[in-house]
Amino acid sequence: RRQRQMCIRDRYKPKYTPKNTKYSSTQSSSTQAPLETFDYFLILDFEATCDNNRQFNPQEIIEFPTVVLNAKTLEIETEFHSYCKPVHQPQLTKFCQELTGIQQEWVDAAPTFPEVYDKYDSWLKELKLVNNEGKRINFAFVTCGDWDLKSMIKEQTRLSGLPIHNYFKQWINIKNLYGTFYNRNPGGMPKMLSYLGLNILF
Numbered sequence: 260r261r262q263r264q265m266c267i268r269d270r271y272k273p274k275y276t277p278k279n280t281k282y283s284s285t286q287s288s289s290t291q292a293p294l295e296t297f298d299y300f301l302i303l304d305f306e307a308t309c310d311n312n313r314q315f316n317p318q319e320i321i322e323f324p325t326v327v328l329n330a331k332t333l334e335i336e337t338e339f340h341s342y343c344k345p346v347h348q349p350q351l352t353k354f355c356q357e358l359t360g361i362q363q364e365w366v367d368a369a370p371t372f373p374e375v376y377d378k379y380d381s382w383l384k385e386l387k388l389v390n391n392e393g394k395r396i397n398f399a400f401v402t403c404g405d406w407d408l409k410s411m412i413k414e415q416t417r418l419s420g421l422p423i424h425n426y427f428k429q430w431i432n433i434k435n436l437y438g439t440f441y442n443r444n445p446g447g448m449p450k451m452l453s454y455l456g457l458n459i460l461f
Contacts, residue, residue: 299336299388299398300328300431305407306361307415308345311354319345320415321366322359323375327386328401339382342369347418373419380424395426402430403448 306322309315325339342365345351351363370378383389388398402408408430416423434445445451452459 295399297330297397297399300330300401301388301398302326302328302401303407303430304403305411306359307411308348308351309355309358310352315348315352317347317418318411318414319343319347319418320372320411321345321351321355321361321369323372323379325379327388337386339379341375341378342366343372343375344369346371371419372415373421376416376419376421383426389424389426393424393426395429400427400430401433403433405430405432 303325305320305324307318307320309318320343323339323341323343327336327338328334329336342361344366349366351361351366356362369375380389380393384391387396389395400408408427412427413423434451437443437445437451441454443454449459
C-alpha cells in the first residue's frame, strides 16, 4: 500500500520576520472563527478522480486519509486511511493514476464513499474527537488549500446523498498561515517544505 509521511522538524530558524501573526485559527467557506487553541490537528488530504486538459465531472473522492497530530508533542498518534471506489466514472484515467500514484486495482477493491464516510465518523467518535451529537472536541482539520473541505467534501456528499457533518465546516488552511507568518507566497506544499528545509517522503 502506498504510504505517505509528513516530515516535521520541531526547530528551525525562519528566514523572514513575520509582519503580522494575528490570524483566525479556523475558517469555513466564507467566514472566520475566533482564535482557538487545539489539542490535536487532523491533517487531511483527499485525492479525487481527474484528467488532464479536460473538465472531469463529477469528481469523486478516491482516497480518504487523515493523520492525527498531537499539538503539544508534534507526534503522530494515529491515522485513518481508506481508498474509495468511484461509482460514476469507475475507471481511473492514466493521468489520475500518474498524478496520485493510486492504482486501479486499489480502488476496485475499496469500499464506496458512503461506507468510508460512516467508518470515518465512527473512528472520530472512538477517539473522542467528536461527541455523539457530531460536535468536534478540541481539534482542527488542517489542509493544504481550501479545495478538500470547501469544495470536494460538499460535492461528494451531494453525489452520495449524504448530509455533510458539521465538523467538516471549519478547517485551517496551512497555506494562509504560512503566507501570513513568513510574509511570502506559499505556492504549493513542495515549495513551502523546501523553504523550511523539509522533504515530502513517500
